[in-house]
Amino acid sequence: MELYNYFRSSASFRVRIALAIKGLAYDYLPVHLLKNEQLAPAYADMNPARLVPLLKDGDQVLTQSLAIIEYLEETHPRPPLLPGDAAARARIRALALDIACEIHPLNNLRVLRYLVHDMGLADEQKNRWYQHWAESGLEVVERQLAGHPATGRFCHGDTPTLADVVLVPQIFNAQRMNCRLDHVPTVMRVFDECMKLDAFAGTQPSACPDAS
Amino acid sequence: MELYNYFRSSASFRVRIALAIKGLAYDYLPVHLLKNEQLAPAYADMNPARLVPLLKDGDQVLTQSLAIIEYLEETHPRPPLLPGDAAARARIRALALDIACEIHPLNNLRVLRYLVHDMGLADEQKNRWYQHWAESGLEVVERQLAGHPATGRFCHGDTPTLADVVLVPQIFNAQRMNCRLDHVPTVMRVFDECMKLDAFAGTQPSACPDAS
Numbered sequence: 001m002e003l004y005n006y007f008r009s010s011a012s013f014r015v016r017i018a019l020a021i022k023g024l025a026y027d028y029l030p031v032h033l034l035k036n037e038q039l040a041p042a043y044a045d046m047n048p049a050r051l052v053p054l055l056k057d058g059d060q061v062l063t064q065s066l067a068i069i070e071y072l073e074e075t076h077p078r079p080p081l082l083p084g085d086a087a088a089r090a091r092i093r094a095l096a097l098d099i100a101c102e103i104h105p106l107n108n109l110r111v112l113r114y115l116v117h118d119m120g121l122a123d124e125q126k127n128r129w130y131q132h133w134a135e136s137g138l139e140v141v142e143r144q145l146a147g148h149p150a151t152g153r154f155c156h157g158d159t160p161t162l163a164d165v166v167l168v169p170q171i172f173n174a175q176r177m178n179c180r181l182d183h184v185p186t187v188m189r190v191f192d193e194c195m196k197l198d199a200f201a202g203t204q205p206s207a208c209p210d211a212s
Numbered sequence: 213m214e215l216y217n218y219f220r221s222s223a224s225f226r227v228r229i230a231l232a233i234k235g236l237a238y239d240y241l242p243v244h245l246l247k248n249e250q251l252a253p254a255y256a257d258m259n260p261a262r263l264v265p266l267l268k269d270g271d272q273v274l275t276q277s278l279a280i281i282e283y284l285e286e287t288h289p290r291p292p293l294l295p296g297d298a299a300a301r302a303r304i305r306a307l308a309l310d311i312a313c314e315i316h317p318l319n320n321l322r323v324l325r326y327l328v329h330d331m332g333l334a335d336e337q338k339n340r341w342y343q344h345w346a347e348s349g350l351e352v353v354e355r356q357l358a359g360h361p362a363t364g365r366f367c368h369g370d371t372p373t374l375a376d377v378v379l380v381p382q383i384f385n386a387q388r389m390n391c392r393l394d395h396v397p398t399v400m401r402v403f404d405e406c407m408k409l410d411a412f413a414g415t416q417p418s419a420c421p422d423a424s
Contacts, residue, residue, distance in 0.1 A: 048352050048355035049310060049314065049352045051314075060299045060302070062299075062306070063306045063310075064305065064306040064309040064310065064313070066305065066309055066313075067302045067303075067306040067308075067309055068302065070301070070302065070305055071298050071299070071301070071305075074298040074301065086286040086287050087272045087274075087283070089283070090272070090274050090280065090282065090283040091279075093278070093279035093283075094274065094275045094276035094279040096279075097276040097278055097279055098261060098276065100313055101276070101278075101312055101313055101316075101317050102317065104313075105317035105318060106317060106323065111318065114344070118344070119337065119341070125331065129331070132326070132330070140260050143260035144260055144261075
């Protein structure tokens with residue numbers, strides 16, 4: 001498999017973690033977002049959305065990190081990232097979507113660029129925007145985790161699931177943007193547990209070949 | 213089952229379509245977003261994200277529209293919203309996420325409110341923001357659909373899938389906000405096909421009990 005990705009992209013980081021948990025080898029192909037390599041014709045032809053990550057598995061060209069991870073789950077079920085019955089899987093997916101649909105889309109690079117370059121916002125307003133969605137969105141995740149009987153060592157139970165795969169890159173982003181995190185103690189406890197595992201620590205941005 | 217939802221919420225509309233395709237009966241429980249009923253304690257206790265939709269299935273409380281639809285797909289597999297092999301399912305999910313993660317989160321009510329009330333944007337700037345993400349995001353969907361061998365009468369093949377379930381509510385939003393749509397002819401052809409079906413036409417906002 002070949003993974004087109006960028007060390008600091010949190011959607012890329014999700015897929016790196018999932019591949020690592022499932023023990024799958026891949027070629028790491030960097031696409032430098034700040035240099036706009038995602039807009040180059042060779043890449044844009046493969047991915048009209050001009051976003052990373054993109055996974056090639058033989059002839060298959062796969063986009064959208066959550067769709068890629070569901071594909072990996074179906075083609076390489078062990079160890080499972082969506083364990084349990086339909087209700088358990090729904091809780092895990094909802095936690096992942098609380099981040100992937102409610103926080104991350106508001107804070108990704110092209111949106112921040114649009115706020116500054118097209119809407120004329122100052123950097124300080126842009127940072128406030130970022131922190132607002134990250135801090136309020138993670139507070140929602142905290143309320144779903146704290147005290148819920150299914151929360152364990154990780155977001156759901158005692159093995160890492162899709163929810164953790166999506167949570168950890170979001171915390172990296174929040175820390176880089178100096179977001180408040182002292183209001184989400186359960187989230188941070190789970191984050192610390194994840195970072196004890198090679199699948200998370202070994203795929204973090206600073207460990208990537210294109211890290212700068 | 214009980215569906216807490218709002219006639220004009222496109223995430224709610226997705227779940228209504230999915231329930232209708234699968235032929236599942238439910239009680240329609242309106243949560244009026246403009247009246248902030250989603251912030252009322254009784255609702256917020258069930259759903260810390262204070263978003264619609266929410267589906268109750270017996271004791272299960274399910275949130276996040278895509279997680280709800282995956283749950284319905286697992287518990288009521290026929291007719292399938294994710295037909296085919298893993299690669300086909302990945303394409304369908306990626307199309308759905310191209311809308312659910314790249315367009316809709318930027319344009320939902322709480323984000324538009326934040327732009328106006330917290331960042332001080334004029335209504336006209338807010339509308340430009342809306343149109344930018346809807347028009348450019350649907351152009352991405354168009355490029356994924358047009359000329360792709362798996363595109364059929366619907367986004368993927370000749371039966372409606374998760375991709376159509378997510379696409380149709382987004383088109384309703386785009387039309388309501390006067391977005392350009394003449395640049396996405398394949399998208400609009402699929403939309404017209406969907407609207408010939410009761411599962412889509414019968415669950416559209418104007419057909420809901422809380423429509424106003």
